[in-house]
Amino acid sequence: MDGDAMPHLIVVPGGRGSSWREAVVAGSPDGVLLVGRDGRIADANPAAERIFGTAPGGLAGRPVQEFVPARLRDRHAAEMAEFFTTAVSARGMAERGAVPAVRADGQEFMAEIALIPVTVEGAGAVACIVRDATERLEMEAALVRAEKLESLRVLSAGLAHDFNNILATVIGNAEFGLQVTDEGSPARLALHDIREAGRRAAEMVQQMLRFAGQGETAREPVELSLLAGETLQLLRSALGRGVRVQTHFSRVPVVVIGDVVGIRQVLMNLVINAGEAMRGNGVLTVRTGLQEVTERYLRSCRRVTCHGCGAAVPGPYGVIEVADTGVGMDAATRERIFDPYFSTKLAGRGLGLAAVAGVVGAHRGLIRVTSRPGRGTTFRVLLPAATDAR
Ligand SMILES: Nc1ncnc2c1ncn2[C@@H]1O[C@H](COP(=O)(O)OP(=O)(O)OP(=O)(O)O)[C@@H](O)[C@H]1O
Ligand SMILES: [Mg+2]
Structure with missing residues (x-):
C-alpha cells in the first residue's frame, strides 16, 4: 500500500x-x-x-x-x-x-x-x-512585515550608495583643506568639523548598508571569543565605571566563517545598547560557545523574539551572547527592535539592531532575544560554525 x-x-x-x-x-x-x-x-x-x-x-x-x-x-x-x-x-x-x-x-x-x-x-x-485563524493571521502579518522591510532595504541601499559617494567628496575635500591651510587659520576648525561630521555620517551609511545586507562581504575564519575580548576592550570606557563586565568564553575555539568587520559591528551595537539600557550601572555578561541547533530549537523560535530563524538550517553554530541588567523591554518594543529607524531613545537612530539583523542574515545566522521590563535583556547571536563542509 x-x-x-x-x-x-x-x-x-x-x-x-x-x-x-x-x-x-x-x-x-x-x-x-x-x-x-x-x-x-x-x-x-x-x-x-x-x-x-x-x-x-x-x-x-x-x-x-x-x-x-x-x-x-x-x-x-x-x-x-x-x-x-x-x-x-x-x-x-x-x-x-x-x-x-x-x-x-x-x-x-x-x-x-x-x-x-x-x-x-x-x-x-x-x-x-x-x-x-491564529496561524493564518500570523503568517499574513509576517508577510506584510517582510514586504515592508524589503521596501525599506531597497530604499536604504539606494540612499546609502548615493550618500557614500557624496560623503567621499565631502571628507576628501575637508582632508585636503586641512593639509593646505596654515595651523593658525580660522578655517581649520570649520574644516575639522566638516571632516568629523562627514565621518559620523559615513558610519551611519555603513549601518544602513549592513541593514540592507550590502556591507563588506569578506569570508574568513573568525574566532568569536577573541573578537569579543577585543571589542569589549575597545568599549570598556564607554560603558561607564558603574558597569561590571563578566565574560564566560568557551574553552574551545568558536570559529565561524564570515566578515570580521561586520561581526565586530554586531558585537559593538549589542554592547552599546546594553550599556545604554543600564545607564551606567549594572552587569554586562558576554558569553561565547558552540551549539548544535536542531529543528526543534528552530521551531521553538516562534515563541520568542527571533530574527532569521525562518531561513536558518539545523547544524553546529557559534554563539555570542550579550546580557545586561538594564531597563529591559516590553512585548510591543521587542516586536519592533529589528525594524530600521525604530528607536525609543531621544537621540537614537534605530539603525543599530537593523544593522545587526542585516549582518547576521548575510551570515545565515539567527538572533534570539529574551527581555522583561526592569529585568534586563539577553541577545543570543548564532552564526553557522566553520566545519569542513562549510
Ligand atoms: N539591551 C537593550 N535593552 C533594552 N532595550 C533595548 C536593548 N537593545 C535595544 N533596545 C531597544 O531597541 C531599540 C532599537 O535599538 P537600535 O540599536 O536599533 O537603535 P538605537 O539604539 O535606539 O539607536 P542607534 O541607531 O543609535 O543604535 C532601542 O531604541 C531600544 O528601545
Ligand atoms: Mg543602538
Missing part, C-alpha cells in the same frame, strides 16, 4: 457505519457546533473540542457565550437573537473576517466563523463552523 499511498488524502477517523455526512462532520478539520435557540451548544465535533480546548464531550450543554469574550457578550446575544428571527441564508467565513473567541482556559484567539441555519427535530438551530 505504501507505494500507492495518495499523499493528498488525509484519513480521519469517521464514524464507521454512520452516513457520509456524519462522517464528514466528525472528521472535519474545522470545528462544527450546533447551537440551539436557548444559546446552548447541543453538539460539537472533535475539531471544535480541540479548537476550544475541552475534553471529548466537554462542549455539549454549555452556553456558547462562554466562548465569547466577556466584552462582546451583549453584542453576541443581540446578534444571535437577530439571527434566529431573520436568518434565511448561510453566512460565509470570509464575510466578517476573523472575530475574537475564547478557549476553555480563557485564552483569547481569532476565529473565522460561518453560520448555517438548520432545523433539528422541527426546531430552528444554528450550525457554526469555526476555524482557528
Whole structure:
C-alpha cells in the first residue's frame, strides 16, 4: 500500500457505519457546533473540542457565550437573537473576517466563523463552523512585515550608495583643506568639523548598508571569543565605571566563517545598547560557545523574539551572547527592535539592531532575544560554525 499511498488524502477517523455526512462532520478539520435557540451548544465535533480546548464531550450543554469574550457578550446575544428571527441564508467565513473567541482556559484567539441555519427535530438551530485563524493571521502579518522591510532595504541601499559617494567628496575635500591651510587659520576648525561630521555620517551609511545586507562581504575564519575580548576592550570606557563586565568564553575555539568587520559591528551595537539600557550601572555578561541547533530549537523560535530563524538550517553554530541588567523591554518594543529607524531613545537612530539583523542574515545566522521590563535583556547571536563542509 505504501507505494500507492495518495499523499493528498488525509484519513480521519469517521464514524464507521454512520452516513457520509456524519462522517464528514466528525472528521472535519474545522470545528462544527450546533447551537440551539436557548444559546446552548447541543453538539460539537472533535475539531471544535480541540479548537476550544475541552475534553471529548466537554462542549455539549454549555452556553456558547462562554466562548465569547466577556466584552462582546451583549453584542453576541443581540446578534444571535437577530439571527434566529431573520436568518434565511448561510453566512460565509470570509464575510466578517476573523472575530475574537475564547478557549476553555480563557485564552483569547481569532476565529473565522460561518453560520448555517438548520432545523433539528422541527426546531430552528444554528450550525457554526469555526476555524482557528491564529496561524493564518500570523503568517499574513509576517508577510506584510517582510514586504515592508524589503521596501525599506531597497530604499536604504539606494540612499546609502548615493550618500557614500557624496560623503567621499565631502571628507576628501575637508582632508585636503586641512593639509593646505596654515595651523593658525580660522578655517581649520570649520574644516575639522566638516571632516568629523562627514565621518559620523559615513558610519551611519555603513549601518544602513549592513541593514540592507550590502556591507563588506569578506569570508574568513573568525574566532568569536577573541573578537569579543577585543571589542569589549575597545568599549570598556564607554560603558561607564558603574558597569561590571563578566565574560564566560568557551574553552574551545568558536570559529565561524564570515566578515570580521561586520561581526565586530554586531558585537559593538549589542554592547552599546546594553550599556545604554543600564545607564551606567549594572552587569554586562558576554558569553561565547558552540551549539548544535536542531529543528526543534528552530521551531521553538516562534515563541520568542527571533530574527532569521525562518531561513536558518539545523547544524553546529557559534554563539555570542550579550546580557545586561538594564531597563529591559516590553512585548510591543521587542516586536519592533529589528525594524530600521525604530528607536525609543531621544537621540537614537534605530539603525543599530537593523544593522545587526542585516549582518547576521548575510551570515545565515539567527538572533534570539529574551527581555522583561526592569529585568534586563539577553541577545543570543548564532552564526553557522566553520566545519569542513562549510
Ligand atoms: N539591551 C537593550 N535593552 C533594552 N532595550 C533595548 C536593548 N537593545 C535595544 N533596545 C531597544 O531597541 C531599540 C532599537 O535599538 P537600535 O540599536 O536599533 O537603535 P538605537 O539604539 O535606539 O539607536 P542607534 O541607531 O543609535 O543604535 C532601542 O531604541 C531600544 O528601545
Ligand atoms: Mg543602538
